[in-house]
Amino acid sequence: MDKLRKRKFNTYYWTxxxxxxxxxVLSNIEWQTILSFLLGATLLPFYTLDERGKELFEDYEEE
Structure with a gap:
């Protein structure tokens, strides 16, 4: 099940x-706006939903 979840998130990130x-390429929107939406759409689910994000950004206050 964990492998399926990892594949699902990888597919989401690539999409x-x-x-x-x-x-x-196809619009005249500024590249900074597109980059900010891309970072928001990938980093928020990575940090909140994906277990790989929880492993990378551990809470050091628990120690």
Missing amino acids: CIVVAMCTL
Whole structure:
């Protein structure tokens, strides 16, 4: 089950990157705006939902 969840999040991250690249190429929106939406769409789920994010950003207050 853990492997399925990891694959699901990897697919989500790659989809966000492809959408951002297509938006960058096909629209006249500034690249900073596209980059900020990409970072928000990938970092928030990575930190809050994905276990890999919890391992990377541990709370040191628990010690």
